[in-house]
Amino acid sequence: MNQLIACEAKLTVREPVGLAFSLVLPLVIILAFGLSASASEPDEELGGVIALDTLLPSIGLALSFGMVAIFMLPGFMTDYRARGILRRLSTTPVHPAKLLAAQVIVQGAIALISVPLVLGLAVALGMSFPEQPLMVVVVVLLGGAALFAVGTLVSAVAPDAKIGYVYSAMFFFPSLFFAGVWLPKEQMPDWLSTIGDFTPLGAFRESLENAFTGTSQDPLMLLTLAVTAVAAGTVAARVFRWE
Template sequence: MNKLIRTEAKLTLREPIGMAFSLLLPLGIVLAFGLSGSASEADPELDGQVPLDTVLPSLALALSFGMLAVFMLPGFMADYRMRGILRRLSTTPVHPARLLAAQVVVQFVIALISVPLVLGLAIALGMNTPEQPLMALVVIVLGGAALFAVGTLVSAVAPDAKVGYVYSAAFFFPSLFFAGIWLPKEQMPDWLSRFGDFTPLGAFRESLENAFAGTGQDPLMLLTLAVTAVLASTIAARVFRWE
């Protein structure tokens, strides 16, 4: 397994553009909005929260994890399938679940790199350190597991890279809306905001924001992440095909 992970890591590093974009775009968002003086002040439209302390870093991390899990991971796997790499691997003892796991590990590590980058930049701009750092870590691991499970499911069913990107976009872009990345959840109708709390990306971002703010966690959102991680990964392992 370690050899497979090293191999996938080398292949991923040969395609640095997508990886760099997934890391730099969230930093750009924090920098663009964090430089504003209002980002360090309590915003009544965000229920009195300080955007730089809660909303901006949680948004940036959700975006980074989402892009790597739902776009980068399926993109690599669909490209392997289209070029016949998976077909050739099918003649070896490598089980498809191990290949999926290796790619998840590689992309997850890259996503984790975004955490100190985003938080370091936000703190440099004046962010207060998270109120519940251990809970934030739990949410990052659990939310990351849920998003990457969705990515493995897309990887398992996409026949080629083009269709894979269609599947990824069909999940990712509506998820951005429900997670409050396009429109703050505080400005949504209550029923729509609550619905977004039970989407994987929405539950991840909201739970992370709660950890940064030091407010109580919603057990149902954490349960959403756990159930998504288990179900999506289990289905992906069962429906994955080499061709």
């Protein structure tokens, strides 16, 4: 298993575009907006919160985890299916399930690497240290589980990489809107903001923001992440095909 993980890690590193979008793009966004003086001051349009303490780091982590889980993981697995690699592995001691597990481990490690990078840059720009660091860990793990379960579901139903990217985009880009990336949730109508709270990416970002500021967590948003992880993971396990 260790050799398989090492092999998948090498293949992943050879895809610099995916790594750049997943790890570098969120940092660029934080740097671009975080250098503004207004990012360190209470913003009335954001409900009086400081963007550098709340919105920017939570958006950075949501982007990183979302792109890795919903684009990179399905991209590799659907490509393997289309090329017949999974079918051939099913006749060897290296069962395809081990390949899926190795991919989840590798991509999950990449997503976790984004946490110190994003928070480190934000703190360097003036972000206050998270009020609830342990809750940040809990939300990262729970939200990561939910998003990777969705990515596994895309991997299960897409016959090849091209269609997989279409499915990923259909889920990811609307999720960015509901999570408040395109338009701050404070500027949305209440009913639209509420919908966003119960989408996986929206619940992930909002729960992170609450942990950063020490605000009480909304149990329903945490439940949304847990239910998504279990439901999407269960469906993916039932419909996943190796060829």
